Amino acid sequence: MKLASSGDSAVATKSLLDQWDREHSWHPFTQMEEYAAWPQLHVERGEGCWLYDTDGNRYLDGNASIWAAAHGHGDPEIDQALKDQIDRVAHSTYLGLSHPNGALLGKKLVESAPRDLKRAVFSDNGSNAIEIALKLSFQYWQLVGKPEKRLIVGMADGYHGDTFGAMSAGNSQAFHGRFDPWLFESRVFPAPSCDTVNGAVSSEDASESLAVLEKILSSERDRIAAVIFEPLAQGPAGMRMQPMGFAKEVEHLCRQYGVHLILDEVFVGCGRMGKIFACEWEGVNPDFVCLAKGLSAGYLPLAATLTTERIYEAFLGDFESGRAFFHGHTFTGNPLAATVALKSLEKLERLIESGRLERTIAYFGERFEAVFGDHSNVGSLRQRGMAAAIDLTPGEGREPWSLNDRVGLQVCMAARDCGLLLRPLLDSILIVPPLTIGADEIDFLFDNLKKPLEATMKKIGN
Numbered sequence: 001m002k003l004a005s006s007g008d009s010a011v012a013t014k015s016l017l018d019q020w021d022r023e024h025s026w027h028p029f030t031q032m033e034e035y036a037a038w039p040q041l042h043v044e045r046g047e048g049c050w051l052y053d054t055d056g057n058r059y060l061d062g063n064a065s066i067w068a069a070a071h072g073h074g075d076p077e078i079d080q081a082l083k084d085q086i087d088r089v090a091h092s093t094y095l096g097l098s099h100p101n102g103a104l105l106g107k108k109l110v111e112s113a114p115r116d117l118k119r120a121v122f123s124d125n126g127s128n129a130i131e132i133a134l135k136l137s138f139q140y141w142q143l144v145g146k147p148e149k150r151l152i153v154g155m156a157d158g159y160h161g162d163t164f165g166a167m168s169a170g171n172s173q174a175f176h177g178r179f180d181p182w183l184f185e186s187r188v189f190p191a192p193s194c195d196t197v198n199g200a201v202s203s204e205d206a207s208e209s210l211a212v213l214e215k216i217l218s219s220e221r222d223r224i225a226a227v228i229f230e231p232l233a234q235g236p237a238g239m240r241m242q243p244m245g246f247a248k249e250v251e252h253l254c255r256q257y258g259v260h261l262i263l264d265e266v267f268v269g270c271g272r273m274g275k276i277f278a279c280e281w282e283g284v285n286p287d288f289v290c291l292a293k294g295l296s297a298g299y300l301p302l303a304a305t306l307t308t309e310r311i312y313e314a315f316l317g318d319f320e321s322g323r324a325f326f327h328g329h330t331f332t333g334n335p336l337a338a339t340v341a342l343k344s345l346e347k348l349e350r351l352i353e354s355g356r357l358e359r360t361i362a363y364f365g366e367r368f369e370a371v372f373g374d375h376s377n378v379g380s381l382r383q384r385g386m387a388a389a390i391d392l393t394p395g396e397g398r399e400p401w402s403l404n405d406r407v408g409l410q411v412c413m414a415a416r417d418c419g420l421l422l423r424p425l426l427d428s429i430l431i432v433p434p435l436t437i438g439a440d441e442i443d444f445l446f447d448n449l450k451k452p453l454e455a456t457m458k459k460i461g462n
């Protein structure tokens with residue numbers, strides 16, 4: 001088939017696109033040797049929860065384009081806001097200048113945020129939002145005369161992004177272990193355990209996690225700057241849930257031992273857990289919250305690090321004091337991205353206030369349990385908010401799978417033939433659709449995941 005390229009006259013065949021991609025692209029988080037052997041898929045357009053490839057095939061976007069497309073694709077209100085902003089200005093720096101939608105977005109975010117968060121520092125991706133929180137905490141302790149407080153405590157299997165600070169604060173050995181020699185010193189506490197489907201908790205245990213955290217804090221409080229973790233669920237670790245009330249306990253410990261609390265809401269924020277801020281569920285009042293992904297609804301790169309007036313004020317002084325925070329990016333607070341985020345937040349508020357998001361979450365959980373609850377190749381199911389995970393397992397009496405079997409990947413590749421796009425995490429399937437997904441689309445999602453799952457199991461003899 002012929003398709004138009006970004007220029008208005010150039011055309012390229014699908015096979016030419018395949019060739020350019022194979023010869024010149026290097027995709028993120030992808031073993032390229034493996035990728036080169038896959039059939040390629042070039043997404044050409046999107047509408048609602050659906051993406052269309054260059055052959056006109058349509059796919060349900062089961063991972064919301066890596067957890068970002070909160071309102072699906074081509075939302076008419078967001079598109080219009082973006083067009084209006086393009087007619088005004090596409091980019092103008094936030095370094096020493098402001099613009100109307102940047103100022104308004106900061107105000108809106110702070111108004112919906114937990115009590116003490118009063119300032120928004122913008123950046124352009126989740127890793128940078130984390131990097132900024134870490135640096136603000138580090139510099140704050142220097143500015144208040146406690147420079148020895150610079151250790152970060154993170155949760156086991158925490159993933160906060162791929163920049164060096166984010167990797168140091170995280171504990172994702174599988175992704176980042178090889179960079180250990182370049183990472184700064186940090187401490188780790190275990191994650192609590194909690195199995196939940198459709199809001200119902202079947203087992204939970206936070207005691208060891210909290211006990212280890214308290215031990216670390218009590219023995220090194222004078223050296224610790226901050227504790228960082230994702231509240232409610234560790235998304236990139238495979239939707240590992242935490243018992244309700246856990247984040248509040250961590251907040252108490254942070255207050256007791258005088259360290260900052262940084263919440264990574266890059267994944268769980270912006271409606272993914274049913275509220276704008278996931279920490280609202282427990283009334284947690286952190287020192288920093290990091291947002292990205294759904295903040296700009298998957299349209300444009302935008303992130304925000306929210307913090308308190310107390311931290312902000314420590315950075316004030318005359319220029320010579322050197323107290324200013326010297327960190328920023330070319331596209332910090334980009335006007336187009338800020339415009340999209342404003343419209344997206346407005347729509348998210350409507351989705352929550354109308355009760356629609358709550359109803360969608362309830363149906364998503366019910367159908368998930370109904371379709372996969374008793375499946376013999378499902379080791380465990382986890383779901384909270386609009387996020388779910390299935391851990392696949394060999395049938396009873398079968399040999400364990402090896403890493404190279406790539407069972408999760410095989411299921412996701414087969415799902416494409418059923419009109420469904422998903423991304424696995426090893427042998428787990430992560431399901432993170434747009435928040436606006438309809439009931440019939442939820443039915444489609446689970447039915448068309450079950451088919452390739454069963455076909456793959458049959459193919460590999462399970």
Ligand SMILES: Cc1ncc(COP(=O)(O)O)c(C=O)c1O
Nearest residue numbers: 125126127159160161236266267
């Ligand atoms: C919880 C969490 N934190 C941070 C990040 C990093 O965000 P980004 O990929 O925008 O740098 C991610 C990305 O998946 C994430 O899921």
